[in-house]
Amino acid sequence: MEKSPNQITEDLLRPLSRTSTKFYVAVALLGAVVVAAFAAFGYQAYSGIGVSGLRRPVFWGFYITNFVFWIGISHAGTLISAILRLANATWRRPVTRCAEVITVFALSIGAMFPIIHLGRPWLAFWLIPYASERQIWPNFRSPLVWDFFAINTYLIGSVAFLTLPIIPDWALVRDKASGWRKRVYGILSLGWRGTPKQWSRLETAMHIMAIAIIPVAVSVHTIVSWDFAMAPVPMWHSTIFGPYFVAGAIFSGIAALIIAMACLRKFLHLEDYLKPVHFDNLGKLLLMMSLLWFYFVFAERLTVWYGNDPSEMAVFWTTQQGAYAPLFWTMVFCNFLLPFPILAIKRLRTITGTVIASIGVVAGMWLERFLIIVPSLSHKYMPYNWGTYRPTWVEITIMAGTFAGMALLYVLFSKAVPIISIWELKLGLQKKSGVRSQETRERRELTAGLEQKLET
């Protein structure tokens, strides 16, 4: 059953105009958690980072785990949507925007963690290269400064990548709305009219952005991995980290996207737009990433095992059989043993199936980041200095706050912006129904005739 263009407009604008009490309840509850997290951070900034569970030798813990996790999640959108855009995959149209939103929000949240984890967060601006009377600039050798540049480039790029195709949709809302909404969306839509020139420029710009954003996304997670790989810490100092992290990021990103789409489908009644075929296709992608993830883990572990370096073996065994083994094997279960059969068997690759697999993957990938950071730091070289780590309520509250914050931002966003790109959907319809000018039709017939001739 195909929807008419006007039906599409009506369906997708409904969440913007109608607000249920449940929306307010959700915002209040999520907002409460976010406020609690901000309070926890204020308490930490005031008292000192000692209120977290960090200690010698585990100087990085939950905060950096969450940093890597959220930056990983952010690869959902821009990368997937850019690839699908460039590959001209027609099924992408309802998916791209909800993916790009994840990118922008997850990246903003992730970028907060390096600041949260600082001993003196009020001096975080020293990472910005600006001329000061001190005449000292940031150290461009430091992976943290690379992070600063990479994340900012990615953030600016993905905000543009998300916002540009929204402008025509805002213009649509402007035309349909009345009162203060009309004025607000009138300003937001920047006076968009929809002349052929505007459409053409927008599509060219999106094409260039899609080409530019893919290498940026790859570089961002590579650089995040280099935060670890540049330090001579057992099992960090490895060339595999760049691609391993990029693959992991896309893996968790797709999983987050599937969960977000399932929520949207259910709560915003978008059953006719986010169809089983989308979950099926994303499920296949997730399956491929799961296999790729397993391949990387296996390659990394096997190399370490054969290398038999004593300091690396200490970390290896503690994750394989020691204190961190329960977490390690949970991770393997969540990232491979659980999603693999679900996604590989066509009958199980339903919406429910992919969502279950995705929840497993998100949890598993969080654990993966934790297992990369903590066991290595707690087993560094000289056994006299081995230690352990346990988070405190401050870290847990801040982490809960970021998850709630992500959900909150998503809920608010889907209230302000059509979560599925209306004009792109209509464009898809137009292409499918074959509305074409006389001239094109003639040209098509001509080429079809030529092909027939060539075949015979």
Place this chain on the structure above:
Amino acid sequence: MPFSSQRKWIVAPLGVGALGLLIYAGSPQSGAQRTGEDARAQVSPVFTPAHRGVLDAIRDFFNRQPVPVQPIAFTHKVHLANGMQCTDCHTTVETGPVAGIPSVELCMTCHQTIAADKLEIKKIAAYQARGEDIPWQRVYAYSPTVHVKFNHAPHIRAGVDCAHCHGNMTQQTVAVRAVDLNMGYCVSCHRQKKASLDCITCHF
């Protein structure tokens, strides 16, 4: 009910948040007892925040220092006009890290007789009588957080004029911060004179 299943996943983070608040409210380190130095020691025997309050922290962040109010309206102008040298009172400037503030006795060696009837001199005499030193306030103080270890002697030996950093003292009564001694000021002079630019020359 489309939102009924949503509630379940809202409850989890909220529970954690509520738990966090509960622990926060109950933790011994929370609360408002952290004002003043004495209260610090009572709350935690070892640790406190770096500043006494948020305002203190902000002032330090922007390097705002209080304008010193001196107990005696000392006038450099008059002393220098009468042919005294800086080193007559600031005796250790050529040999040590600090220039040295003259003791009340040193003041009184001259002022026993000179201008002994002036009001301000009587104040000095009173300090001497009580066996106290004059509580001079620092004018050129580095914030403790910048960790600068300045040493006067090498600068004097390198021929840096006192006025370079302290302004023209022949025109000042009580010393005022005539020069903003920020790092840029130090570094440009070090560059000019080809002195060390190693961070640890000053910061350790």
Place this chain on the structure above:
Amino acid sequence: MDPKIQNPKSKMQWAMVVDLDRCTGCEACVVACHAENNIPTVGEEQATIGRAMHWMRVERYYEGEFPDVRVKFQPVFCQQCDAAPCEPVCPTYASYHTTEGLNGQVYNRCIGTRYCANACPYNVRFFNFYNPVWEKPLHLQLNPDVSVREVGVMEKCTFCVQRIKAAEIAAKAEKRELKDGDVQPACAQSCPPKALVFGDLNDPKSEVSRLAGSNRATRLLEELGTKPSVIYLRRESWNDGKES
């Protein structure tokens, strides 16, 4: 490997020699270091979870089965590496290489990423998780020549840089070169069996240069390529003179 590390940019190369044969594990160096460098004591509770601060520590490794147990002592402090992993990772140059071959730590520049501490293979960097306070009258024992670090900054052994600077200024005032023995860090000064010797490795006549030429000379985790400036003289007395 050539025991001398040449830093082409500097005249000095400050180094320490630790004679493991002489070390008795008395920890006088640890106490002296605490007193000299205003190192805070963190209290029982914090020390239990691993936040104790000792720029200098004496590691103990046990050998053999009870009752035939022997203890090996190994004083460990910042190795002042020539190719230090802590330096390039600092985003603000708080951790950097000084012209005299030290690993400088500029407290005021430190924003507390703790990246240097992770990168350090020797675990000799310490972090101020809270703001340290000296209860009265203990604040009177603070060394005025050394900074009192505040919450959120890293710190570590400086080779008593305040003493080095003082000696250099004094030598310059007397218009002469620094000579071997002019500088003594607190730990070396207080070591009863003289297991710690400090000096300039670039000066071929110095005591450290002589000891560094010993066939017992070795360095900690040398295989990592950090080129430490601390030279350990291997324990030979247990092995009856044989190579261990």
Place this chain on the structure above:
Amino acid sequence: MKAVYGLYSDPERAQRAADSLRAAGIPDRDITVISGEPLEEFEFGRRDHRTPMPWLAALGGVLGGGSGYLLSSLTQRAYPIPTGGMPIVAQWTNGIVTYELTMLGAILMTLVTLLITAGIPDWRAQLYDPAVSDGYILIGVINPPDDSRIEIERRLRESGTAAVKEVVLRRRFGSKLQGATG
């Protein structure tokens, strides 16, 4: 300022209207076309298709990369922090900063080019009709010559629109986005 326009429910008719206006001697650039979605399959939807945007993006990349390289290498020279025998200007790591700023330059240049060439933001009153959002395509002429107005209206109507409208546009910042219909 005045404008005459017709609304067309399907692109074929809009195309016919545009062709008809052109036949009447109205130059291409005076014919306003507005649609709620890109109509690349049609001739009138492909106007102004050529753009130097990719080249400008590449130029932006070059500028960004150049400034990235200069930023990192000049600041390292400005205060040469000793690095213990390692180079003061570290080319490999500066390459990373250069790379990121290259991409940033390309992205920003694309963005700026888009905004300038697409003529946004522009909140002044322009020829527009909210019916575009209902799927209609607007074909119109701004400031038609008085003598040919009747002719234009006739041609617009002939091409198959229900109503030809005339609007007066008030060039005032922040005024309503569409003028009063006449």
